[in-house]
Amino acid sequence: MAVPELHRNTWAEIDSAAISDNTAAVKARLCRGVRLMAVVKADGYGHGDVESAHAALRAGAEQLAVAYLGEALRLREHGIEAPILVLTPVSPSEAVLAVEHNLMLTVISASWLREIRRYKLGRIGGKLRLHVKMDTGLGRLGVRSQEEWKRMVPWLQRPHIELVGVYTHFATAGQEHTDYVERQLHRFRCMKQWVLQSGFSGVLYHCAGSAAALRFPGAQMDMVRIGAALFGFGPQGLDDGIQLKPALSLHSRMLQVKKLEQGEYIGYDNSYQASGQEWVATVPIGYADGWSQGLRGSMVLAGGMRMPVIGKICMDQLMIRLPHRFPEGTKVTLIGRQQQAEISCRELAQYVNSVPQEISSSLSARVERVYLPAATEGTSSTPSLLVANAAH
Numbered sequence: 001m002a003v004p005e006l007h008r009n010t011w012a013e014i015d016s017a018a019i020s021d022n023t024a025a026v027k028a029r030l031c032r033g034v035r036l037m038a039v040v041k042a043d044g045y046g047h048g049d050v051e052s053a054h055a056a057l058r059a060g061a062e063q064l065a066v067a068y069l070g071e072a073l074r075l076r077e078h079g080i081e082a083p084i085l086v087l088t089p090v091s092p093s094e095a096v097l098a099v100e101h102n103l104m105l106t107v108i109s110a111s112w113l114r115e116i117r118r119y120k121l122g123r124i125g126g127k128l129r130l131h132v133k134m135d136t137g138l139g140r141l142g143v144r145s146q147e148e149w150k151r152m153v154p155w156l157q158r159p160h161i162e163l164v165g166v167y168t169h170f171a172t173a174g175q176e177h178t179d180y181v182e183r184q185l186h187r188f189r190c191m192k193q194w195v196l197q198s199g200f201s202g203v204l205y206h207c208a209g210s211a212a213a214l215r216f217p218g219a220q221m222d223m224v225r226i227g228a229a230l231f232g233f234g235p236q237g238l239d240d241g242i243q244l245k246p247a248l249s250l251h252s253r254m255l256q257v258k259k260l261e262q263g264e265y266i267g268y269d270n271s272y273q274a275s276g277q278e279w280v281a282t283v284p285i286g287y288a289d290g291w292s293q294g295l296r297g298s299m300v301l302a303g304g305m306r307m308p309v310i311g312k313i314c315m316d317q318l319m320i321r322l323p324h325r326f327p328e329g330t331k332v333t334l335i336g337r338q339q340q341a342e343i344s345c346r347e348l349a350q351y352v353n354s355v356p357q358e359i360s361s362s363l364s365a366r367v368e369r370v371y372l373p374a375a376t377e378g379t380s381s382t383p384s385l386l387v388a389n390a391a392h
């Protein structure tokens with residue numbers, strides 16, 4: 001049986017024009033000649049990978065990056081031809097796919113380069129294009145010593161391999177103090193000398209993500225890798241005032257509205273008790289949609305007012321306390337604006353001690369993404385156009 005296309009009462013609206021505008025705003029901050037690589041990993045931080053990539057490329061991004069090979073292949077499948085860098089090392093057996101689809105890979109060790117010999121990449125035609133990742137202090141991935149680098153050199157000089165880039169990633173670019181960023185930048189500049197001394201030329205050096213690119217022009221080097229800022233998440237208070245626009249709003253509708261008497265319970269484990277007569281609505285979004293139990297007690301909007309999530313958040317629903325009765329079907333906004341009121345990913349992130357991009361990228365495939373046509377930018381009526389099912 002074919003499953004018909006169904007629409008849930010819970011959806012995210014993506015404003016592609018905002019992503020384009022944010023891309024252009026970042027681009028305007030770049031020093032002459034610096035390339036913009038748009039990072040659209042994790043389904044474009046929850047905004048849709050293909051749509052986000054198109055929106056960024058329209059506004060002048062030259063390259064794309066994703067975390068995993070599968071994410072890159074999806075972009076190619078959708079006809080995107082821009083250069084794509086895969087940021088997380090792949091297994092040696094998958095290097096073949098990178099050559100076939102003209103993807104750039106990240107390499108962090110000589111042993112990986114030795115391994116890929118087995119797959120006879122020369123047969124395919126075309127080169128394997130690589131970026132070497134250096135660890136200058138994030139402690140996550142990358143080459144740490146000159147010795148490790150030197151072991152890679154002979155492999156990188158082989159005929160079917162091209163060293164395209166060398167990069168690193170900052171640990172504290174969004175923090176107020178700048179000494180650790182400077183330390184990492186200094187290390188990276190030393191590492192650049194290793195590469196030059198080994199005789200490589202035409203290599204792109206890049207180290208800045210959104211926060212570093214906007215705060216430290218001297219860290220922009222040949223290219224910047226911009227993710228968060230595309231989606232409106234800037235280095236708050238530290239970016240000398242770049243205007244970024246939120247690109248995602250999240251909405252649902254009241255499924256049931258009921259009146260509680262004093263002492264009645266709401267939610268699993270009797271997690272909320274009415275302290276008097278109260279109106280409560282059930283909203284069909286839960287932790288399986290990415291609305292984590294940590295958001296219990298946070299605010300949502302209805303009728304232009306803020307109201308709290310009460311009791312434990314369930315897998316598929318949550319309950320909110322209303323200031324008065326609302327009709328069933330009333331729109332509830334979990335991220336975005338209603339009249340003068342607004343709930344941002346940043347506010348929610350602060351509530352759960354995280355970063356805004358965790359809120360947007362956690363929204364699961366069960367939440368339908370609706371792409372606003374560029375002309376209706378900023379409006380938040382329920383669009384019926386361009387519905388893309390996020391379940392891919």
Ligand SMILES: *Cc1c(COP(=O)(O)O)cnc(C)c1O
Pocket residue numbers: 039041087169208209210211225226227228229
């Ligand atoms: C995710 C990521 C980025 C993008 O960072 P933002 O802060 O979102 O701009 C850049 N570089 C690497 C290596 C990443 O993993």
